[in-house]
Amino acid sequence: MKIILFGSGQGGQMAAEWLPSDCELLAFADNNPEKWGTSSSWNEVPVINPAQIPALAPDMVWITVLNQDAARSIEAQLPKLGYTGPVGTLDPFRQVMDLRLAHLRLLAREIRRRKLPGAVAELGVYRGIFAAEINRLFPDRTFYLFDTFTGFPLNDVNAERDLTSRTRASAGDFGDTSMEQVRGRLPHPEQAVFCQGYFPDTLPADLPPLAFVSLDPDLHEPTLAGLRAFWPKLVPGGVILIHDYNSAQFEGAGKAVRTFCREQNLMVLPLADLHGSAVLLKQS
Ligand SMILES: C[S@@+](CC[C@H](N)C(=O)[O-])C[C@H]1O[C@@H](n2cnc3c(N)ncnc32)[C@H](O)[C@@H]1O
Incomplete structure (x- = not known):
């Protein structure tokens, strides 16, 4: 599976560690323009402008920002960017896992x-x-x-x-x-x-x-x-x-x-x- 993590901060960096070995992390997407074009601290995976997500054709976008209001607004943002594929959030993990x-x-x-x-x-x-x-x-x-x-x-x-x-x-x-x-x-x-x-x-x-x-x-x-x-x-x-x-x-x-x-x-x-x-x- 090819995946993009939306959120390159704390949640994204730790969620990247959870990925199984057959999952390819294409990029971190982030709404902070200062991060675009940089390498994340996670294995130098690039941080991209979310507008680039559809072109990368991921099998899934996983929203990994910790702030729940921000996560909700990213869920609403994705279809507007032209991405209509599967979307995951941290909610199921936070609800039943600590x-x-x-x-x-x-x-x-x-x-x-x-x-x-x-x-x-x-x-x-x-x-x-x-x-x-x-x-x-x-x-x-x-x-x-x-x-x-x-x-x-x-x-x-x-x-x-x-x-x-x-x-x-x-x-x-x-x-x-x-x-x-x-x-x-x-x-x-x-x-x-x-x-x-x-x-x-x-x-x-x-x-x-x-x-x-x-x-x-x-x-x-x-x-x-x-x-x-x-x-x-x-x-x-x-x-x-x-x-x-x-x-x-x-x-x-x-x-x-x-x-x-x-x-x-x-x-x-x-x-x-x-x-x-x-x-x-x-x-x-
Ligand atoms: C993130 S909170 C702790 C959260 C808590 N362990 C929990 O899991 O619910 C950090 C706490 O460290 C305390 N703290 C930071 N520096 C301190 C210091 N030098 N002396 C005493 N308390 C300190 C702050 O007052 C604050 O309440």
Whole structure:
């Protein structure tokens, strides 16, 4: 099958990894004219003007933009461009599949099977949606939750701008939450230890050994600080699940992981979820 992915950003880059080997990716189509004529970071496949789609005669166009309103308007745009063949969207996958959650469940199962000791933690909690799953999967473990609960700190955003001019992060993003909102979502709130404020300043001096950490602060500075703080606390066999490692939107997170892996001579295991998560496993 010959396919065109409409959307060359994060969704398109990860969806390209999902294609079977007998599927030929002809191009990424994108409505951003600045990208036309460039090579995508995915195997140098070209980014084209969507008006070129009918001439390439794909067997299918797969709309891989993550924004659902944008996906709807692309569905309406395709027939106007003269393309009337099969069209796919990410909707069926998003409705019944959450690969990051699947990885969390499988990792938790291994940690329980091996009876690894240790508490669990998340840096970057926001409204606690992922935190609630961690708490559900580790009901008998102390759960440390690190966040400002007022959104991205200004100094981390400024550091991100120094690192990459393409960042769209702003101070206060993800600030529409509260500790109480998160506590109300947790199935076992009695296990929660909230560490509210700027990380790493909020790191408890008596942080116990950890079996599992979810690292999801999006930006370079807290990602690197989190890795440096949590890795030494990880028990043998313990894992750090890192969101945004292969993110086109938050490049700083991947940079921080690569720096840390160089420092510690570690190999990262990239995952195939839409947001490009990755795992660091502490061997005995
Ligand atoms: C993408 S959100 C986390 C989403 C959450 N893990 C989920 O899956 O629902 C990123 C969070 O990181 C937090 N954050 C970023 N840098 C931080 C820092 N230096 N200290 C504390 N929190 C930070 C932000 O406040 C924000 O709530």
